[in-house]
Amino acid sequence: MTGETAAELSLTGEEFLTWLSSERGRARSTLVAYRRDLVRYETWLTARARSLGDVSPEDLDVMIGQRRREGTAPATIARQLAAIRMLHRFLVDEGLRPDDPTADLDGVRVPAGLPKPLSEDEVGRLLAGVTGDTAPDRRDRALLELLYATGARISEVCQLDLVDLDRGARLVRVFGKGSKERIVPYGRSARDALESWLAPGGRQAMAPLRWRRRGDAGALFLNRRGARLSRQAAWQVLNTVAGRVGLRDGVSPHILRHSCATHLLEHGADLRVVQELLGHASIATTQVYTKVSQDHLLEAYRMAHPRAMLGA
Numbered sequence: 001m002t003g004e005t006a007a008e009l010s011l012t013g014e015e016f017l018t019w020l021s022s023e024r025g026r027a028r029s030t031l032v033a034y035r036r037d038l039v040r041y042e043t044w045l046t047a048r049a050r051s052l053g054d055v056s057p058e059d060l061d062v063m064i065g066q067r068r069r070e071g072t073a074p075a076t077i078a079r080q081l082a083a084i085r086m087l088h089r090f091l092v093d094e095g096l097r098p099d100d101p102t103a104d105l106d107g108v109r110v111p112a113g114l115p116k117p118l119s120e121d122e123v124g125r126l127l128a129g130v131t132g133d134t135a136p137d138r139r140d141r142a143l144l145e146l147l148y149a150t151g152a153r154i155s156e157v158c159q160l161d162l163v164d165l166d167r168g169a170r171l172v173r174v175f176g177k178g179s180k181e182r183i184v185p186y187g188r189s190a191r192d193a194l195e196s197w198l199a200p201g202g203r204q205a206m207a208p209l210r211w212r213r214r215g216d217a218g219a220l221f222l223n224r225r226g227a228r229l230s231r232q233a234a235w236q237v238l239n240t241v242a243g244r245v246g247l248r249d250g251v252s253p254h255i256l257r258h259s260c261a262t263h264l265l266e267h268g269a270d271l272r273v274v275q276e277l278l279g280h281a282s283i284a285t286t287q288v289y290t291k292v293s294q295d296h297l298l299e300a301y302r303m304a305h306p307r308a309m310l311g312a
Contacts (some may be wrong), residue, residue: 012052013038016090025178029155037083052091057101060084064108078108117259122247123148126238127189129245135205136224140237142190142197143221143229147238147253149190150174151260151278154253158231161218165194176279184277261286 009017017035020026026034041063045051050059067077084102091097118126127148130141147157156174164173170191174182186194197203208226211217219228235253242251257278264274275286 009035009039010042010052012091012096013042013087015094016087019090020086027177030177033079034083034086037080038087041080041084041087052087053097055101057105060101060105074108081105081108116255117262118247118251118255120263123256123259123263125245126242126247126251129241133201135202138193138197138202139206139221139229140241142193143234143237144241144256145190145193146172146186147256148260149186150184151257151264151274152184153257153279154234155231156279157253158221158229158234160220161215162198162220163218165220167191167194167198174279177281180279182276182279 013035016038017031020034021031042052044063045055045059048059064077064081067080081102085105088097088100088102092100127141127144130137130144143157146152147154150157150172152172152174153176156176159175160172166172170186170188172184172186174184176182203220203222206222206224206226207217212225212227216222216226216228221229221234223229223233238251238253238256261274261278264277265271271283271286275283278286280286
């Protein structure tokens with residue numbers, strides 16, 4: 001790997017990614033992102049006659065400063081730095097380097113961005129936006145209802161198989177980041193939409209005579225060609241329906257996830273329960289949704305606290 005045009009990762013970097021995959025169970029998308037960030041890091045080192053074995057904390061400070069001057073977003077720098085930290089910890093653990101140059105490195109502060117959930121009325125309009133009874137209509141209605149009912153990530157819903165549904169108990173088995181399994185309930189509206197999709201004239205009408213890929217036969221959601229519905233296609237379903245009912249631009253599957261979490265908290269759900277339902281590793285991730293509902297919290301305080309209205 002030479003100069004600024006290097007496009008391949010070192011053998012050590014490849015070993016690190018293999019370890020992430022086999023030992024940590026990291027998703028393919030995570031590995032792709034780490035590879036991209038580490039290729040850029042190793043290219044930067046080579047251009048300055050440095051290597052993974054002799055890079056210093058001072059070198060890393062210079063690199064971060066350069067990224068900032070180039071206008072790189074703080075979130076991107078933080079993500080790149082996370083990959084670099086993990087790589088150097090791996091080198092120490094494997095005995096490939098005695099010290100970790102990232103150990104005392106200051107973190108990159110990322111401004112907190114609050115999610116902008118849909119209101120309950122907006123969600124109602126969205127979910128009522130699929131009115132037909134064709135097989136694609138039934139699929140789209142079931143997809144949107146399940147996304148909002150469970151707060152699952154779009155990739156998690158697209159990965160669902162028929163065997164992941166417990167239709168009697170209204171439960172779905174979801175595999176999240178790192179293949180971590182969680183069981184999430186869904187309500188009557190999602191049940192009705194799913195039952196319609198799984199009834200004659202729904203999924204069966206979109207199933208091919210011969211399955212092209214192993215695993216498609218068990219997929220919960222299918223596309224018009226009879227293959228598993230992709231994340232991109234599911235995103236397009238949401239955008240199409242959102243546009244049809246006149247919702248604002250930028251409605252995404254992740255906004256439905258935000259909306260599910262926010263509405264649960266607004267209606268009194270415990271923070272730890274919401275954390276479990278959404279598959280957050282840290283309660284801090286879930287707590288961001290409490291900031292979204294400050295107006296609701298203030299109103300609840302005024303209604304509930306015995307001395308809140310004194311002097312009003």
